[in-house]
Amino acid sequence: MNLANDILLDVRDLQTQFQTDDSVLKAVDHVSFSVKRGETVGIVGESGCGKSVTAKSIIQTLPFPKAKIAGGEILYQRNDKVINLAELDPRGSAMRSIRGNEISMIFQEPMTSLNPVYTIGTQIIETIRLHQKVTKRQAREQAIEMLDKVGISAPSRRVDQYPHEFSGGMRQRAMIAMALSCRPNLLIADEPTTALDVTVEAQILNLIMDLQHEMGMSMIMITHDLGVIAGVSNRVVVMYSGWVVEQGPVKEIFAAPKHPYTRGLLASIPQIGEERSLVPITGTVPTLQSLSEGWCYFAPRCPHADDRCANFEPDSYQISEEHTVKCWLYAEKESMI
Ligand SMILES: Nc1ncnc2c1ncn2[C@@H]1O[C@H](COP(=O)(O)OP(=O)(O)O)[C@@H](O)[C@H]1O
Numbered sequence: 126m127n128l129a130n131d132i133l134l135d136v137r138d139l140q141t142q143f144q145t146d147d148s149v150l151k152a153v154d155h156v157s158f159s160v161k162r163g164e165t166v167g168i169v170g171e172s173g174c175g176k177s178v179t180a181k182s183i184i185q186t187l188p189f190p191k192a193k194i195a196g197g198e199i200l201y202q203r204n205d206k207v208i209n210l211a212e213l214d215p216r217g218s219a220m221r222s223i224r225g226n227e228i229s230m231i232f233q234e235p236m237t238s239l240n241p242v243y244t245i246g247t248q249i250i251e252t253i254r255l256h257q258k259v260t261k262r263q264a265r266e267q268a269i270e271m272l273d274k275v276g277i278s279a280p281s282r283r284v285d286q287y288p289h290e291f292s293g294g295m296r297q298r299a300m301i302a303m304a305l306s307c308r309p310n311l312l313i314a315d316e317p318t319t320a321l322d323v324t325v326e327a328q329i330l331n332l333i334m335d336l337q338h339e340m341g342m343s344m345i346m347i348t349h350d351l352g353v354i355a356g357v358s359n360r361v362v363v364m365y366s367g368w369v370v371e372q373g374p375v376k377e378i379f380a381a382p383k384h385p386y387t388r389g390l391l392a393s394i395p396q397i398g399e400e401r402s403l404v405p406i407t408g409t410v411p412t413l414q415s416l417s418e419g420w421c422y423f424a425p426r427c428p429h430a431d432d433r434c435a436n437f438e439p440d441s442y443q444i445s446e447e448h449t450v451k452c453w454l455y456a457e458k459e460s461m462i
């Protein structure tokens with residue numbers, strides 16, 4: 126396996142499924158995208174589109190064996206060696222040395238990574254000592270430094286406090302401190318600011334970007350809000366019902382969105398100084414149970430849908446070198462049915 130030098134992660138044709146009593150749910154369906162060294166890729170889509178399952182597939186924290194990576198590859202370039210993360214044992218030593226060390230994840234709800242019964246300091250120190258050969262005292266100093274870096278005031282006092290003594294925004298900062306204390310190559314941020322108010326959200330996003338530049342790490346920023354992507358990412362992957370419906374450079378997609386779903390997401394971002402009221406996309410994301418093959422899953426909500434969309438799955442069409450869209454509107458005349 127070979128990857129171009131500048132590619133850190135290459136997800137190819139990923140299929141992640143859940144086995145239920147009577148069916149197989151395709152939560153992530155033939156998803157492909159790559160992350161270059163030092164860049165930020167945004168993954169956007171409404172709730173239930175498969176964003177978190179994609180992230181959890183990468184670090185293998187899905188509820189196995191109910192969940193299964195049924196196909197595809199997750200290629201990770203480590204010191205000039207390419208590893209397929211999809212083939213690693215989720216509990217094996219190789220995956221454990223990558224997860225939370227080389228690839229770190231932060232979540233919407235900090236209490237999923239913070240343990241309420243230990244002090245913030247104890248938890249960060251433990252993370253540091255798991256990955257570096259340092260004394261307890263050195264790790265404590267690093268933890269305080271990290272808390273200071275993420276903007277927590279009086280860090281040498283705060284380090285001995287428990288998560289419940291922190292406000293929501295502070296807990297989010299503490300979780301970021303913990304995720305970054307191992308200096309990962311890739312940070313996956315899964316809706317890290319969704320639960321926060323707009324001012325704190327802007328502060329946290331700026332903080333993440335500053336630390337990213339300082340550490341030179343790559344990032345996957347997951348959000349349901351295209352507005353967040355604009356300020357943060359170089360490229361964007363738009364997901365709908367487990368599919369990548371559009372992906373490409375952020376500038377290009379914001380200037381000329383192609384997929385009707387991307388257009389709908391863009392139309393629902395508030396524009397500063399604009400009187401125009403927001404236009405939400407009508408309808409909701411279908412449940413996985415309701416999906417059978419052979420149609421465009423967005424068709425029921427799409428203003429352009431016709432018979433073809435209701436009866437045949439669209440291919441992904443190339444708009445420019447890095448820009449693709451999975452929609453019949455862009456099919457070549459020859460491939461039209
Ligand atoms: N453990 C699970 N068992 C069955 N279905 C699941 C499980 N986890 C997630 N799903 C389904 O997978 C789909 C994608 O979920 P998710 O990736 O969490 O969406 P989001 O884009 O909001 O992050 C959803 O339809 C969800 O119901």
Ligand SMILES: [Mg+2]
Binds near residue numbers: 176177178315316
């Ligand atoms: Mg999610």
